[in-house]
Amino acid sequence: MFRLVDIAPPLVWQVFRRNFTVYRRTWMVSMSFNFIEPLLYLAAMGIGLGGYVSSMEGMPYLNFLAPGLTVSSAMFAAAYECTYGSYVRMEYQKIYDAIIATPASAGDVVLGDMLWGSFKSLLYGSVILLVILVLGLVQSPWALLVPPVLWLAGLTFAAMSMAWIGLVPNIDSFNYYFSLIVTPLFLLSGIFFPLTGLAAPVLAIAWFSPLYHAVQVVRSLVNGNVSPALWGDVLWLAVATLVLVPLALRLMHKLLVK
Amino acid sequence: MHTEPVIEACDLVKQYKGITAVAGVDFQVCRGECFGLLGPNGAGKSSTVKMIYCFSPVTGGTIKVLGMDVREQPRQIKARLGVVAQENNLDPELTVMQNLLSYAGFYGIPPDAARQRAQELLNFFELADRAGQKVDTLSGGMKRKLTIARGLINNPDILILDEPTTGLDPQARHMVWQRLNNLRDRGVTLLLTTHYLDEAHQLCDRLVIMYGGKILEQGTPHELVAKHIGSEVVEVGRGSAEAGSIIGQVAQLIRGHLVVGDILYLYPVDGRELMRELGRLRLTRLSLRPGTLEDVFLKLTGKGLGEV
Ligand SMILES: Nc1ncnc2c1ncn2[C@@H]1O[C@H](COP(=O)(O)OP(=O)(O)OP(=O)(O)O)[C@@H](O)[C@H]1O
Numbered sequence: 001m002f003r004l005v006d007i008a009p010p011l012v013w014q015v016f017r018r019n020f021t022v023y024r025r026t027w028m029v030s031m032s033f034n035f036i037e038p039l040l041y042l043a044a045m046g047i048g049l050g051g052y053v054s055s056m057e058g059m060p061y062l063n064f065l066a067p068g069l070t071v072s073s074a075m076f077a078a079a080y081e082c083t084y085g086s087y088v089r090m091e092y093q094k095i096y097d098a099i100i101a102t103p104a105s106a107g108d109v110v111l112g113d114m115l116w117g118s119f120k121s122l123l124y125g126s127v128i129l130l131v132i133l134v135l136g137l138v139q140s141p142w143a144l145l146v147p148p149v150l151w152l153a154g155l156t157f158a159a160m161s162m163a164w165i166g167l168v169p170n171i172d173s174f175n176y177y178f179s180l181i182v183t184p185l186f187l188l189s190g191i192f193f194p195l196t197g198l199a200a201p202v203l204a205i206a207w208f209s210p211l212y213h214a215v216q217v218v219r220s221l222v223n224g225n226v227s228p229a230l231w232g233d234v235l236w237l238a239v240a241t242l243v244l245v246p247l248a249l250r251l252m253h254k255l256l257v258k
Numbered sequence: 259m260h261t262e263p264v265i266e267a268c269d270l271v272k273q274y275k276g277i278t279a280v281a282g283v284d285f286q287v288c289r290g291e292c293f294g295l296l297g298p299n300g301a302g303k304s305s306t307v308k309m310i311y312c313f314s315p316v317t318g319g320t321i322k323v324l325g326m327d328v329r330e331q332p333r334q335i336k337a338r339l340g341v342v343a344q345e346n347n348l349d350p351e352l353t354v355m356q357n358l359l360s361y362a363g364f365y366g367i368p369p370d371a372a373r374q375r376a377q378e379l380l381n382f383f384e385l386a387d388r389a390g391q392k393v394d395t396l397s398g399g400m401k402r403k404l405t406i407a408r409g410l411i412n413n414p415d416i417l418i419l420d421e422p423t424t425g426l427d428p429q430a431r432h433m434v435w436q437r438l439n440n441l442r443d444r445g446v447t448l449l450l451t452t453h454y455l456d457e458a459h460q461l462c463d464r465l466v467i468m469y470g471g472k473i474l475e476q477g478t479p480h481e482l483v484a485k486h487i488g489s490e491v492v493e494v495g496r497g498s499a500e501a502g503s504i505i506g507q508v509a510q511l512i513r514g515h516l517v518v519g520d521i522l523y524l525y526p527v528d529g530r531e532l533m534r535e536l537g538r539l540r541l542t543r544l545s546l547r548p549g550t551l552e553d554v555f556l557k558l559t560g561k562g563l564g565e566v
């Protein structure tokens with residue numbers, strides 16, 4: 001029988017719950033630090049650069065920029081959580097080992113950690129959404145659909161990051177992950193400027209960026225110009241998640257089960 | 259009572275990418291006993307127990323735990339085991355109590371029952387006053403006790419302990435031994451690995467001696483010593499050079515001998531008589547002492563447990 005990985009949802013939930021228990025103690029601090037960066041970008045780029053750029057794709061620059069920053073905040077949350085966070089739990093704190101000695105499987109632990117990463121994406125992205133709402137940068141009630149999109153994108157990033165651990169299980173390698181993958185995605189996924197003017201090869205590469213698709217959807221929802229074409233981006237994210245999650249589980253299984 | 263096997267290992271093999279850690283071992287652990295895997299570093303003890311608690315896949319052979327095959331029903335098996343791994347793996351971000359409760363969740367224990375069980379265990383291990391503290395604030399001995407407490411949260415049929423007292427000071431070791439003896443008296447089956455002979459002596463009803471991935475001998479500590487050594491050992495310091503002539507002169511008085519380094523070990527029929535005879539041969543540096551598992555190990559491998 002073809003069985004990809006062995007998963008027991010109640011135990012996946014227990015892994016999630018363990019992380020939540022720890023987080024409850026420190027959420028204030030960690031959340032407020034997480035605020036600062038997107039707000040700095042919003043201030044520096046939005047107000048600074050916005051002074052020179054009168055409009056972008058027919059809207060004030062700040063309105064163009066702000067929705068993308070909710071998504072990048074979500075991406076960074078999952079990327080940090082499912083590289084440094086998960087790796088420390090696995091390698092230094094031996095928490096994975098301890099849990100795998102209970103009825104939980106390696107797959108339960110890794111999936112639980114990825115869901116936790118996606119939850120942090122949802123949380124951190126939504127907080128930025130609230131901030132831009134308060135700043136008057138949310139134009140449409142369609143924005144209510146942003147959190148589920150943040151969650152889905154978060155799961156994609158969590159799986160991508162976890163797969164990286166599986167491939168290069170070494171804490172120093174995460175520097176490369178961030179400078180070679182995460183930061184380029186951040187800069188080239190249409191958050192700061194539209195990609196339409198770029199050369200075809202660059203556009204082709206951007207199409208492979210999960211962040212690009214998530215930004216397209218979230219910006220449209222926040223600004224209220226929704227169209228059926230957005231389903232294409234959502235589908236892209238869903239497919240990417242369905243590919244990356246099992247891949248991450250597979251790679252991590254190889255690492256954990258010896 | 260000590261008859262029903264709860265763990266049966268049959269021709270068990272473990273290989274990691276070319277390294278053979280366990281090279282075909284057979285043993286059985288019976289309900290209610292304390293069973294030991296005694297061996298030096300690298301003997302394959304951890305590899306063996308990791309296969310039993312379904313952490314590490316079996317390369318060859320079979321293990322049945324509580325009648326279930328580790329390959330077929332790992333979750334069901336793990337639900338009924340308690341595990342204390344060699345490396346401390348308490349959750350450093352949780353408090354003492356949270357460590358127990360979080361673990362209880364993985365066994366599906368309802369919160370109220372978990373809290374009650376956790377409190378009982380903290381009392382039993384004298385950690386109740388630490389319940390709200392972070393794990394880093396505990397001493398090494400307390401951490402070990404908490405790890406054992408955590409392994410008992412699901413009321414396991416079998417508690418597996420991989421080197422439960424390595425790295426602890428003598429006082430903490432005695433504390434842990436006392437608790438483990440207590441648990442055995444309450445009917446918990448214990449499977450422990452150790453490279454301490456005194457620990458094996460103190461705790462184990464039966465044990466196997468592992469070396470290089472194989473089992474060299476098995477039995478009760480008493481049986482093993484009686485079989486290979488007898489009740490006493492005479493050590494002749496610097497006796498190795500003249501070993502041949504000494505042995506020749508006392509041949510009727512000994513059951514066997516061993517030369518390791520510059521020491522000659524003699525296994526006397528009657529220790530005092532042999533001592534008198536050796537005295538007549540004007541040998542100094544003699545000592546007569548009871549035979550131990552260390553002597554058994556020395557005889558089986560030609561090496562002391564500490565020097566492998
Ligand atoms: N994950 C692994 N990958 C490769 N080799 C391993 C792995 N784990 C153990 N080994 C090797 O298997 C052999 C047996 O190791 P094991 O840990 O089972 O011994 P042990 O008896 O528990 O020793 P110790 O007293 O040091 O804990 C050793 O040679 C060890 O290097």
Ligand SMILES: [Mg+2]
Nearest residue numbers: 303304305344
């Ligand atoms: Mg070991």
